[in-house]
Amino acid sequence: MTHLRNLGVLPTNIFTSDGMQIGSAIEMLLLSLALADRFNTMRREKYEAEKQSLRIMTDLVSTLKTSKKELEIRVADRTAELLVLNKKLEAISATDALTGIANRRQFDTVFAEEWKRAQRLGQPLSLGLLDVDWFKKYNDHYGHQAGDECLRQVAKVLDDTIGRAGDLVARYGGEEFVFIALSANSEGAMKIARRICEAVQAQSLPHTLSDFGCVTVSVCVASCVPSETNRPEELLAAADKALYRAKHRGRNQAATERQEFLQHA
Numbered sequence: 001m002t003h004l005r006n007l008g009v010l011p012t013n014i015f016t017s018d019g020m021q022i023g024s025a026i027e028m029l030l031l032s033l034a035l036a037d038r039f040n041t042m043r044r045e046k047y048e049a050e051k052q053s054l055r056i057m058t059d060l061v062s063t064l065k066t067s068k069k070e071l072e073i074r075v076a077d078r079t080a081e082l083l084v085l086n087k088k089l090e091a092i093s094a095t096d097a098l099t100g101i102a103n104r105r106q107f108d109t110v111f112a113e114e115w116k117r118a119q120r121l122g123q124p125l126s127l128g129l130l131d132v133d134w135f136k137k138y139n140d141h142y143g144h145q146a147g148d149e150c151l152r153q154v155a156k157v158l159d160d161t162i163g164r165a166g167d168l169v170a171r172y173g174g175e176e177f178v179f180i181a182l183s184a185n186s187e188g189a190m191k192i193a194r195r196i197c198e199a200v201q202a203q204s205l206p207h208t209l210s211d212f213g214c215v216t217v218s219v220c221v222a223s224c225v226p227s228e229t230n231r232p233e234e235l236l237a238a239a240d241k242a243l244y245r246a247k248h249r250g251r252n253q254a255a256t257e258r259q260e261f262l263q264h265a
Helices: 002-007 019-093 104-121 135-142 144-162 186-202 232-248
Strands: 125-132 168-173 176-182 217-224 254-256
Touching: 002 019, 104 125, 104 168, 104 176, 104 232, 125 135, 125 144, 125 186, 125 232, 135 144, 144 168, 144 176, 144 186, 176 186, 186 217, 186 254, 217 232, 232 254
Parallel strands: 217 254
Antiparallel strands: 125 176, 125 217, 168 176
């Protein structure tokens, strides 16, 4: 427009004389609008990016919470399973595999605990040892499988005969069994021992090499009130001595051992 006005093609007026300034103003206006639009676009993109990032973080937090909860549930389940397995292992380690009653290890633990308890309370404690009469002959004659079944039957009779809460029946080793009678003096323990002898003989398990024609047991008991002057080993030794005497007296009987440290039981 400026050149056309200089050539006389266009008349001189505000548009032809100030065309350069007007064009520059329009150019600046258009550039400002473009920059504003670009700024708004970038702001929207930033907002969307922040919004998407927040959504991703929210999803991540939710996933982590879910994973944590699932992990806690799994840990709780595994812990419960381990507790059950530990209890089973404890039961297995304390149980005689053949007879299903307590084993020697469990007996030793319970005997030590009950000795301390009876000593603290000043109560009597009785211990009984039991031996299957002529069991080696039975095993040799009828076979080991029959011998195992015989021991299982004797263990069941013991468990059924004693049956008081807190009392313990255990396999001591081989054909020997042991029981702990809580708060029982020598007289009460002897009654238990006689019942065991009668109950085993009443099973009438054939034993042709026995003087009685059936499986019988010899039971011995020893009792005392635990104190600082005696020890658990003495009570066990006293019961073992009574068992030895019962065998030499013909077996199939109950016996008791009285020693100086046992007299007040």
